[in-house]
Amino acid sequence: MIVIDEKVLNELSARAKASSRQRMNLNYHCGDSDVLQRMLNAMEPPTYVRPHKHENPDKREVFVILKGRFAVIIFDDNGQIEACNFLDRDKGNYAIEIPPKKWHMIISLEENSVYYELKDGPYNVLNDKQFAEWAPEEGSENAIEYLERIKKIIGN
Numbered sequence: 001m002i003v004i005d006e007k008v009l010n011e012l013s014a015r016a017k018a019s020s021r022q023r024m025n026l027n028y029h030c031g032d033s034d035v036l037q038r039m040l041n042a043m044e045p046p047t048y049v050r051p052h053k054h055e056n057p058d059k060r061e062v063f064v065i066l067k068g069r070f071a072v073i074i075f076d077d078n079g080q081i082e083a084c085n086f087l088d089r090d091k092g093n094y095a096i097e098i099p100p101k102k103w104h105m106i107i108s109l110e111e112n113s114v115y116y117e118l119k120d121g122p123y124n125v126l127n128d129k130q131f132a133e134w135a136p137e138e139g140s141e142n143a144i145e146y147l148e149r150i151k152k153i154i155g156n
Contacts, residue, residue: 068113
């Protein structure tokens with residue numbers, strides 16, 4: 001049995017804060033070959049998750065808010081925002097499912113934010129995600145500037 005409680009969330013958030021990427025995951029799946037990938041993701045602002053999609057192989061992805069606040073952005077093929085949904089328990093917005101082949105990113109809007117993620121497996125680092133060429137690479141000089149521009153557009 002897996003129990004996800006406040007202690008687990010707080011410990012994961014502390015590990016995310018100590019990480020150079022400002023995020024940390026805790027896997028619950030049995031390995032990369034598992035057909036259902038399950039994990040907690042703790043993210044601290046201003047971590048940057050480059051827009052990406054899951055295609056070939058197609059994979060769905062589900063984010064369920066446990067603590068904090070997130071924005072989930074959907075883009076068209078040219079990098080224009082199609083939709084923005086805020087995961088916020090206080091506002092009654094608990095989860096979102098991203099279909100395969102949709103460009104998306106998730107943004108942490110508060111410290112100590114954690115979500116539960118489910119994604120089709122298996123996981124293969126070589127083809128798990130395709131990164132958007134129209135968005136800067138993680139760790140590049142332009143990444144945080146791009147993130148701040150997106151946050152202004154969505155009103156955060």
